[in-house]
Amino acid sequence: MTPTGAPPVQLAILLASDSPETFDCPPERVKREGNDLEVAIRKFRMSAYLWQAFTAEQMLRNKLGRRVFRFDEEWTSGSASSQDREQGTMRSEARIHIIRSDKTTAEIRDLNIAQQHGPATDKGALYDITTRAVFSVEVGSVAVRAISGVAVVEIRVEGEEICRAWIEYPLDSNGAQRQVSIYESDVRLRLPESHRQKKLQISVKSIGGGSVDIDNFEQMCSKSAFFKLDTGKMASRSQYLGRFDEKQIQDVVFTSSVKPDRIMSKMIVHSGLAVDGLEFVYDDSSSQLFGQKGGTPNVFEFDVRRGEYISGFLVRSGAYIDAVQIMTSLGRKSGLYGNAHGGSAHCVIPPRGYTIRGVSGSSASWLDSFSVIISK
Known part of the structure; x- marks a missing residue:
């Protein structure tokens, strides 16, 4: 049965096609905490929790009860505290999708589409860039559906039988997740850096014991797999x-x-x-x-x-x-x-x-x- 409540909020970081996966940051802070994609994910996840806490407080303040939106979560290494990171503690935390756009860094930073730049001629273009990248069925992801619910996605690289990484889908208040979208960029990010450029293979396991193997995951979610x-x-x-x-x-x-x-x-x-x-x-x-x-x-x-x-x-x-x-x-x-x-x-x-x-x-x-x- 389809849940009657609002679906969870999906969080995503959009990367330019030529992005080195770093963000601007003062040199002193780079030395202290870094400025790579992993740091950006941790900061974004913490910001999302602050939005959630603020919304809950405002709802209660305005006599609407302790109501707030929820996030799509995954079982992953805890990032809410430095102690979790040091000890490798696993927790259920908000999932951050990593989506790579087909636009370059220069195209996204173009002053003509900058929303806060007065003389800009196309201030709404950033919305179009984001929509094409995030809400695209066309490229970069595979939708998986299991009647009993999706339990786990095992990730391997070609030539190896060892499961290097995985994505778990824990039960929530609405039960099992019957449909999930698996993004190529998200899958690669979970592998050791030395394996990220290799051919991907995934195995989707359902709660009912079923299994589907995709031997060439990259090909299945590439542009060649879609047509108009x-x-x-x-x-x-x-x-x-x-x-x-x-x-x-x-x-x-x-x-x-x-x-x-x-x-x-x-x-x-x-x-x-x-x-x-x-x-x-x-x-x-x-x-x-x-x-x-x-x-x-x-x-x-x-x-x-x-x-x-x-x-x-x-x-x-x-x-x-x-x-x-x-x-x-x-x-x-x-x-x-x-x-x-x-x-x-x-x-x-x-x-x-x-x-x-x-x-x-x-x-x-x-x-x-x-x-x-x-x-x-």
Whole structure:
């Protein structure tokens, strides 16, 4: 059940594309406490706690009770006191996201966009720069969703089986976090400096015992993993199931996703001992074929009058796609078409706030790989 309270406040530090990860500071203070990114994170976190305390005091002073916003937290090395840092004490503290912008330091410091510079000609540009960097589905992060809740993300580098670092998601007053965004910059910051430039691998563990491994995390959240739909919205692909072949990838964007006057009326799964192809049929009798026709055509019709649409898939896969089950926005499920006992089961459901806009994958004699195309 979705919490009815306000979501936690997310804190972020925005870095320029060429930033050396230091901030301006008097030489005496640099010698005493430093001016690198770690120091900036500690100072920013303490400032956030001061904002929180001040807000709580003002709410109480104005007879509104002890009410205040909460922060998104993580289990990390304590930074609220020097004693915690010296002893390496672990605490649940406010999470600070590190996001690198595509703008350079010179572009961000341009006097023409400085808010407090009188002659500036574009004082609102900093808001646009921040919005593009922070609220971008497009680049730099992967959204992960687990029905039972996300427990921990293990971080490794290519060629090593040792988990060098991890991100924990402790239970809070609203229970487990079912959806989290994992940022590449945040993941790299947790690794030893000698490993930060290596290829990243992560393993997401759910509270229910499930696990998803991403062998090339950097590629999955890079610009190449995203593309623009005909509507102008940015879309991305989920992790591929089956045997991935980048050279034979086929993208099928639903006609109903780019043409508002078209409605998907039914879906046909062509299958035998494996899934040969998926066919999407619309209200004007037009159709799109993903893969090929073969085996038995299994027809699943949508309730068009109630606005029913595809909300997810249950996919059984190994070296290829063995079987597919369709899940809808009304809670209905189709049969499991194909080899119901082949491969292993994977539940493919987009994160909250996203919708399936199409499918992607490769095929030969049958479907070799499968992924969904999603966007907000």
